[in-house]
Amino acid sequence: MDNFLQQLINGLTLGSIYGLIAIGYTMVFGIIGMVNFAHGDVFMLSAFIALIIFMILTQILGLGSLPLVFIVVMVAAMALTALWNWAIERLAYRPLRGSFRLAPLISAIGMSIFLSNFVQVVQGPRNKPAPQLPNHVFNLTGGAYDVTLSVRQILIVVVTAILLAAFWYLVQYTSLGRAQRACEQDRKMAALLGIDVDATISITFVIGAALAAVAGVMFVIYYGVVNFADGFVPGVKAFTAAVLGGIGSLPGAVLGGLLIGLIEVFWSSYFTTDYKDVAAFMILAITLIFMPSGILGRPEVEKV
Numbered sequence: 160m161d162n163f164l165q166q167l168i169n170g171l172t173l174g175s176i177y178g179l180i181a182i183g184y185t186m187v188f189g190i191i192g193m194v195n196f197a198h199g200d201v202f203m204l205s206a207f208i209a210l211i212i213f214m215i216l217t218q219i220l221g222l223g224s225l226p227l228v229f230i231v232v233m234v235a236a237m238a239l240t241a242l243w244n245w246a247i248e249r250l251a252y253r254p255l256r257g258s259f260r261l262a263p264l265i266s267a268i269g270m271s272i273f274l275s276n277f278v279q280v281v282q283g284p285r286n287k288p289a290p291q292l293p294n295h296v297f298n299l300t301g302g303a304y305d306v307t308l309s310v311r312q313i314l315i316v317v318v319t320a321i322l323l324a325a326f327w328y329l330v331q332y333t334s335l336g337r338a339q340r341a342c343e344q345d346r347k348m349a350a351l352l353g354i355d356v357d358a359t360i361s362i363t364f365v366i367g368a369a370l371a372a373v374a375g376v377m378f379v380i381y382y383g384v385v386n387f388a389d390g391f392v393p394g395v396k397a398f399t400a401a402v403l404g405g406i407g408s409l410p411g412a413v414l415g416g417l418l419i420g421l422i423e424v425f426w427s428s429y430f431t432t433d434y435k436d437v438a439a440f441m442i443l444a445i446t447l448i449f450m451p452s453g454i455l456g457r458p459e460v461e462k463v
Contacts, residue, residue, distance in 0.1 A: 165306045166428045167421070172312040172381065174420025175319035178413035179374035180397035181404070182326065183367030189407035190342045190363050191256065196267040197247060199394010200274035201368055205240040205375030206385040207278055210289055212236060213379075217290065225292070233376050237369040244368030248361055271390070279387040289383045315377045322370060323413050330409060339363060343407070396423075396439065403443050405456020414454060418442070 180202050187195045212235050216222045222231075251270050255262040297308045330336035338359045341349040350356045378393075379385055396419055404415025419439050426438040446454065 161305050162428060164304050166424050168306065168308055168312060170421035170424035171417060172315050172420070173424060174400075174417035175315050175413075176374050176377055176381070176416070177393065177397045177400045177419050178416025179319055179322065179370050179377070180393060181401040181412035181416045182323070182370050182409055184398050184401040185404075185406050185408065185412040186339075186363050186367050188401070190339055191263075191346075191360055193252070193263045194267065194398065195252075195364075195367075196264070196394070196398075197251075197270040197274060198367065198371060199392075199397065200271045200278075200390035201240060201244055201247075202371040202375050202378075202393060202397075203385070203387065203390030204243060204274055204278060205236050205368070205372035206379050206389065207282060207287070207375075207387075208239050209233075209236040209372070209376045209379050210287060210385055213289065229376075233373065236372040236376055240372035240375070241365040241368045244364045244371075245361055248364040252364075253357065253360075271394075275387055275390060282387060284387060286384045286386045289379050289385070291383070292380065311381050315381060318373060318377065319413065322373060323409065326366065326370070327409050335359070335362065392436075396436075399439060399443050403446055403453055405453030408453070408455045411453055411455035 180198065183198050183201075184195065187193060187198070209232050212232050213228065216228050216231060222228050247270055251266045252263055255266055295310045299306050299308055330339060338349070338354045341352070341354055342356055342359050346356050349359075378389070397416065400415035400419045401412045402415070403418060404411030404413070406412075422439050422442055423435045426432075426435045430438075450456075
């Protein structure tokens, strides 16, 4: 029982990071029907940005208040990563929006390779460790269990829950959310009704990048190390989570991320770490066979 509960906590923590990245995939796909394969590398870039800002604040400027440093790092990483993604959308995706369907996909793959190699050249190929941060651990002991829960794990899960609630409210009850849903249903009709489609899509890319930046900050805090290749595998798993939960659904993206995290952690604990990725993709394949739209996805209605 101890091992099960401990791995449940670990899986929820890892799944929360996947879920934050997956929201960016599902928001972009929901509006323009495009899989932004550069999103995982945007997440990796945000982790490096967070690490660099943290080093500047603590090592150069000498700030000693960790809560203040955390807030500054979070805000700055979100702003700079959002600016990067805005530029990517303007330069690499918008000019190809009216072309054949494979063109934006090829552009996204090219942008992914560019970001990965850019960070490799600028930061080097080796792992970049973060300074050791204090991490208070709570020992939860009961009659049938004895597990540990760290402050970092609580922070990651709480931040994910708050952001999911905030962006679900934004999509459902704000004018921006109504514009996003209108663009999702029919971009041409939305433009005829006075909605600025280009601005709505750009804002969606910015929001997705900001959430990826939060995931990048949490990744650095949780693992304490980042590498230029850390965008590919988490990006693929986050995309898998978005598809599993139902691409186009914000709660589905987070649910899919939690499921992928739990599958990965439990498989590594009870079987072997060699096939944990195979297990996650196998569950995805089985789910899509019986539920093609994902767990919370809606069946696509063909427009005539």
